[in-house]
Amino acid sequence: MSNIHRPILKPFDRDRFELVEDYAYGIVTIPKGYRTNGANVPRIFWSIFPPNSPEYLSAIVVHDYLCDKERYKLADKVLKQMMIALNVAKWKIYTFYFACRVYHKLKYGE
Numbered sequence: 001m002s003n004i005h006r007p008i009l010k011p012f013d014r015d016r017f018e019l020v021e022d023y024a025y026g027i028v029t030i031p032k033g034y035r036t037n038g039a040n041v042p043r044i045f046w047s048i049f050p051p052n053s054p055e056y057l058s059a060i061v062v063h064d065y066l067c068d069k070e071r072y073k074l075a076d077k078v079l080k081q082m083m084i085a086l087n088v089a090k091w092k093i094y095t096f097y098f099a100c101r102v103y104h105k106l107k108y109g110e
Contacts, residue, residue, distance in 0.1 A: 004085050006054075007061050009036075017052070025062050025082065036064045039096070049092070056092070059083045063100070072104040 004025070009017040016037050023030045038051035039060050051060075059082035066075030076097060083093040104110050 004058055004082060006058050009057075009061070015051070019061070023061060025058075025078070028062055028066065028078070030061065030065045034061075034065060036061050049095075056083050056086060056088050056096070059086060059088075067104075070108075072108055072110040076100045076104060 005023075007023040007030075008020040010020050012018040012035065016035055019030060019032050019034045021032050023034075038057060039049065039053075041049045041051050059079050062082060063075045063079040066072075066078060079100060080093060080097040083096065
């Protein structure tokens with residue numbers, strides 16, 4: 001089991017969540033009130049990769065926040081690190097990581 005503190009989230013809209021209190025991971029602090037929709041996974045894959053799975057939602061919150069700050073490479077690196085610490089299956093970690101890296105390289109050149 002990991003030693004990552006889990007964020008406290010509340011639903012605020014259909015498929016969207018809001019941080020109830022500040023959430024910190026490493027040097028990243030996400031302010032209370034930050035909103036996320038979870039992982040941007042195409043609906044066809046939701047049975048394998050639910051967008052708001054507690055298994056990796058902590059990592060997704062940090063990833064989304066860093067992406068909002070346009071720190072794509074760092075976001076992807078932290079996503080991978082956190083998913084490893086959360087003991088997510090290796091195949092899921094690398095599927096998420098490589099999908100994000102390819103998307104960010106194609107869209108933003110990062």
